[in-house]
Amino acid sequence: MAQTLAEKILSSHSGREVAAGDIVVADVDICLVQDGTGPLAVRSWRELGFGKVAHPDKTVIFLDHACPSPRKELSNDHKFLREFAEQTGCVLKDIGEGVCHQVICEEFVRPGDILVGADSHTCTGGALGAFTTGMGSTDIAVAIALGKTWFKVPQTIKVAVNGKLSKHVYSKDVMLYLIGKIGVEGANYKALEFCGKTIEEMDESSRMALSNMAIEAGAKAGIIASDEKTKEFLKKYGREKDFTAVTPDVYAEYEKIIDIDASRLSPQVALPHAVDNVKPVEEVKNVKVHQVVIGTCTNGRIEDFRVVAELCKGKKKAKHTRVIVCPASKSVFQETLKEGLIDILVEFGAAVIAPGCGPCVGVHGGILADNENCVSTQNRNFLGRMGNPNSFIYLSSPATAIASAIAGEIADPRKI
Amino acid sequence: MKGIAFKFGDDISTDLIAPGRYFHLRSNLEELARHVMEDADPQFPQKVKPGDFIVAGKNFGCGSSREHAPRIIKMAGVSAVIAKSFARIFYRNAVNIGLPVVECDTDKISNGDEIKVHLSEGMIKNISQDTSIDFRPLPHFMVSILNDGGLVQHIKKHHGFAAAK
Numbered sequence: 033m034a035q036t037l038a039e040k041i042l043s044s045h046s047g048r049e050v051a052a053g054d055i056v057v058a059d060v061d062i063c064l065v066q067d068g069t070g071p072l073a074v075r076s077w078r079e080l081g082f083g084k085v086a087h088p089d090k091t092v093i094f095l096d097h098a099c100p101s102p103r104k105e106l107s108n109d110h111k112f113l114r115e116f117a118e119q120t121g122c123v124l125k126d127i128g129e130g131v132c133h134q135v136i137c138e139e140f141v142r143p144g145d146i147l148v149g150a151d152s153h154t155c156t157g158g159a160l161g162a163f164t165t166g167m168g169s170t171d172i173a174v175a176i177a178l179g180k181t182w183f184k185v186p187q188t189i190k191v192a193v194n195g196k197l198s199k200h201v202y203s204k205d206v207m208l209y210l211i212g213k214i215g216v217e218g219a220n221y222k223a224l225e226f227c228g229k230t231i232e233e234m235d236e237s238s239r240m241a242l243s244n245m246a247i248e249a250g251a252k253a254g255i256i257a258s259d260e261k262t263k264e265f266l267k268k269y270g271r272e273k274d275f276t277a278v279t280p281d282v283y284a285e286y287e288k289i290i291d292i293d294a295s296r297l298s299p300q301v302a303l304p305h306a307v308d309n310v311k312p313v314e315e316v317k318n319v320k321v322h323q324v325v326i327g328t329c330t331n332g333r334i335e336d337f338r339v340v341a342e343l344c345k346g347k348k349k350a351k352h353t354r355v356i357v358c359p360a361s362k363s364v365f366q367e368t369l370k371e372g373l374i375d376i377l378v379e380f381g382a383a384v385i386a387p388g389c390g391p392c393v394g395v396h397g398g399i400l401a402d403n404e405n406c407v408s409t410q411n412r413n414f415l416g417r418m419g420n421p422n423s424f425i426y427l428s429s430p431a432t433a434i435a436s437a438i439a440g441e442i443a444d445p446r447k448i
Numbered sequence: 449m450k451g452i453a454f455k456f457g458d459d460i461s462t463d464l465i466a467p468g469r470y471f472h473l474r475s476n477l478e479e480l481a482r483h484v485m486e487d488a489d490p491q492f493p494q495k496v497k498p499g500d501f502i503v504a505g506k507n508f509g510c511g512s513s514r515e516h517a518p519r520i521i522k523m524a525g526v527s528a529v530i531a532k533s534f535a536r537i538f539y540r541n542a543v544n545i546g547l548p549v550v551e552c553d554t555d556k557i558s559n560g561d562e563i564k565v566h567l568s569e570g571m572i573k574n575i576s577q578d579t580s581i582d583f584r585p586l587p588h589f590m591v592s593i594l595n596d597g598g599l600v601q602h603i604k605k606h607h608g609f610a611a612a613k
Binding site for chain 2: 055057068069071072076079080081097098103105106108109112149150151152154166167168169170171173174177178180182184216217220221250252306393394395399412414415416417418419420421
């Protein structure tokens with residue numbers, strides 16, 4: 033039977049040929065938790081009473097959401113997770129290593145793998161041709177103990193993107209456009225499979241921005257066939273041997289096919305307070321911007337900072353606009369330093385914070401004041417997301433975000 | 449199960465249920481539960497009584513995977529969440545921690561209605577309006593997790609997933 037990427041990967045991990053709608057118990061290659069979900073996962077794991085971790089070398093604990101810790105309660109959670117890693121031999125990624133979704137792709141995920149994580153944006157790894165998905169703490173606790181979990185094999189929506197992206201239009205704009213079109217529930221319980229010439233030409237970092245936001249349409253996974261670009265990415269991190277080609281069958285059955293002509297897209301902006309409240313930037317007028325955030329697991333990669341630095345080099349940010357820069361990982365941070373990009377951003381007026389989730393989760397690192405507007409390259413603009421329910425979050429690409437920091441209001445990067 | 453319906457709209461995110469600004473309370477669920485649904489209705493934590501229901505529109509529980517969201521709903525005494533549809537991770541989390549979730553047309557329930565939910569029959573009786581609403585019961589596999597008292601108890605009882613046997 034011809035299979036989608038999701039069906040193929042779930043079949044290879046459950047010992048039988050499966051199709052959309054089947055309930056399967058599948059082997060899990062990698063598990064992750066972070067500091068917001070990890071303590072509860074560890075407590076559930078203890079409650080199970082198995083006393084063992086199936087694959088400690090592939091169970092990764094990230095301290096990335098509150099890094100460094102801003103409060104004693106969170107410091108105690110960090111201590112609790114460090115001790116668990118020490119006792120069980122699980123891999124610990126302490127503060128400063130970066131956001132779980134970036135680091136897990138740099139160091140662990142292989143095409144064809146199944147990764148489950150106690151974080152909704154675990155779908156990021158789908159960009160490497162893997163089945164990666166977010167679950168709650170107890171599900172992950174069971175996966176950590178048994179090395180298995182259960183899935184309902186999802187139906188797949190194929191998203192075919194063709195055409196050349198205009199200057200200063202990026203994968204983030206494609207994804208915001210798609211979510212605006214299908215809605216925040218448009219892919220609930222389903223997998224998205226991205227393909228087409230535009231995707232084939234995208235580097236892995238751009239693809240990761242697509243997969244990262246699959247959950248914003250409700251999707252279980254956002255998968256992209258692995259290819260030469262995937263191999264390039266793995267090679268960069270010394271993992272070329274981890275490459276395998278994972279592709280869907282030509283006659284696989286899709287629930288539907290969505291065609292996007294990338295050449296017609298403008299930069300896109302998601303307005304408060306929903307990710308599907310999307311407009312092209314030229315229709316978003318007179319929005320004063322108090323804070324700009326560039327980074328996070330959606331758009332905090334080296335390619336993003338190259339774009340941003342090129343646009344703001346030699347310029348100064350608007351006086352009333354704060355700029356926060358947050359690289360997605362330690363290795364991205366080091367690259368930005370080597371290439372002199374951080375220097376350009378600091379000169380521009382940005383505050384640089386430790387690699388991690390930064391202000392995206394509303395814990396610290398840039399909580400908004402009442403009635404303030406923020407343009408962020410993150411993935412979510414729900415009411416209260418950045419720590420204050422009386423503030424307004426707009427989502428965009430890094431180029432649109434930096435253009436807005438220069439103008440002091442939401443601005444079109446094609447016009448600076 | 450009988451109680452009062454607290455009605456909410458579409459797309460109630462886990463940020464509205466368990467706001468990120470209380471991130472530091474995640475290892476102190478009793479305290480976090482005092483803020484349940486606070487950003488959707490600031491009075492909800494004071495008003496809700498054991499046995500009551502949360503009734504909502506589509507895509508309930510969208511966003512973050514935080515299992516704390518269904519846990520504090522359950523701790524507040526809510527006996528089930530009834531919505532037009534649920535976001536996938538929340539749905540799974542709720543069952544895993546033993547909080548019943550019901551998918552049905554919630555337009556027929558108004559805020560403050562007294563309702564009775566018959567889980568195994570797949571029927572809601574709206575006592576205030578003297579109407580009834582049918583719903584599709586949970587998939588069999590999820591019913592067994594719920595009946596076992598959640599995923600931890602299910603795994604302990606079956607020494608793994610019952611579905612794999």
